Amino acid sequence: MEFRIGASYPSTFSLQSSLLPPLKSVTTFTPDWKRRRSTCIQTFSVSYHNFVEFALDETRCHTHLTPSPLQEKFSFMNSKDGKGMLSMLSFEAAKIRLLRSLIIETETMQVFDFAVFPEAEYDVPIFCANFFTSAKTNIVVLDLNPLHDVINQHEYKDKYFKSLIPLGLKYTQLFPWGGKLTSESIKFFSPIVIWTKFTSDPQKYDILYSAFKDYYKVWLEMICKSVKETDESQIVLNLEAQHRYLTWRVEKDPGQGVLKKLIGDTLAKDLLRSFLFNGVDQLGSKTFYDYFPQYCTEEGTLHKKGNIVGKSFENRPWDVTGEFIGG
Numbered sequence: 001m002e003f004r005i006g007a008s009y010p011s012t013f014s015l016q017s018s019l020l021p022p023l024k025s026v027t028t029f030t031p032d033w034k035r036r037r038s039t040c041i042q043t044f045s046v047s048y049h050n051f052v053e054f055a056l057d058e059t060r061c062h063t064h065l066t067p068s069p070l071q072e073k074f075s076f077m078n079s080k081d082g083k084g085m086l087s088m089l090s091f092e093a094a095k096i097r098l099l100r101s102l103i104i105e106t107e108t109m110q111v112f113d114f115a116v117f118p119e120a121e122y123d124v125p126i127f128c129a130n131f132f133t134s135a136k137t138n139i140v141v142l143d144l145n146p147l148h149d150v151i152n153q154h155e156y157k158d159k160y161f162k163s164l165i166p167l168g169l170k171y172t173q174l175f176p177w178g179g180k181l182t183s184e185s186i187k188f189f190s191p192i193v194i195w196t197k198f199t200s201d202p203q204k205y206d207i208l209y210s211a212f213k214d215y216y217k218v219w220l221e222m223i224c225k226s227v228k229e230t231d232e233s234q235i236v237l238n239l240e241a242q243h244r245y246l247t248w249r250v251e252k253d254p255g256q257g258v259l260k261k262l263i264g265d266t267l268a269k270d271l272l273r274s275f276l277f278n279g280v281d282q283l284g285s286k287t288f289y290d291y292f293p294q295y296c297t298e299e300g301t302l303h304k305k306g307n308i309v310g311k312s313f314e315n316r317p318w319d320v321t322g323e324f325i326g327g
């Protein structure tokens with residue numbers, strides 16, 4: 001494998017030397033990531049490294065992947081207590097602005113955050129796999145996050161999701177709806193979103209792996225088939241949609257608290273803005289409050305007008321035909 005995690009980059013430890021201050025907190029591990037991994041995840045029956053390796057191999061069957069400049073800075077990091085590790089990978093390709101992956105492994109949890117962002121000339125959805133695994137529970141979002149409205153409009157939904165409804169049904173029947181979630185999130189989800197929670201179970205991980213592979217394969221087909229947009233106003237809309245998405249996730253990602261505990265506020269913020277949601281500072285200049293004015297009251301920064309933002313959607317708000325039934 002050409003770009004195995006932590007194996008072929010001379011800069012693998014550059015972040016440690018440049019950003020992680022306390023040397024004593026990183027001496028627990030030898031440079032062999034596989035050995036470190038076996039001590040970290042011995043209690044888990046899933047390894048998300050297989051997921052990312054599948055995705056990279058599959059992508060390489062279609063296109064040439066070039067390491068992203070981000071790889072220099074973001075490749076490997078230890079947690080503050082020296083007991084956890086974060087492995088990062090990032091690439092670019094034709095039609096793909098950024099493919100990036102974060103795997104966190106500690107004694108008590110594993111996290112997989114994998115996303116692929118198309119160039120603005122393509123209105124293809126953002127591929128999104130977001131899995132949190134602890135001894136007690138698994139929190140899963142797997143989706144092709146739409147760039148444009150799939151709730152009130154049919155055009156974009158028909159273009160990308162109509163043919164995928166049967167695939168979505170196959171997996172959403174196996175993975176029941178995960179219950180209430182931050183209500184704005186639903187606008188970033190597609191009719192085939194897998195949003196679920198389950199307790200640890202090797203069989204479930206097999207199904208999740210299979211869902212991941214199927215979803216990724218259809219996403220790759222989409223990006224391969226997509227035709228470059230030449231209408232500047234449409235490109236601007238795609239760009240704004242991506243920026244809005246990044247702005248949402250950088251601000252509201254429920255993993256922020258965990259990340260801050262693991263690596264501290266400053267590194268967590270840098271990881272979020274510069275790596276995970278890279279582009280938030282470059283693709284647009286609107287702020288979180290421009291996109292989500294309903295949050296102004298929550299933060300108390302503006303007048304007390306607007307919605308109370310909370311959790312909604314107890315049940316799956318899409319019917320079996322992919323029609324939105326969430327009100």
Ligand code: BLA
Nearest residue numbers: 111113128130132139141181182185188254255256258259
């Ligand atoms: C919980 N993660 C969640 C939830 C969602 C997502 C919907 C349920 C709770 C909620 O909605 O507030 C994921 N939400 C998404 C995604 C989108 C979205 C993918 O809007 C895309 C548009 N998650 C991570 C990382 C960690 C992590 C890096 O991405 C940890 C380091 C953890 N996610 C995590 C945890 C919870 C969670 C701990 C539970 C938090 C809670 O219940 O409050």
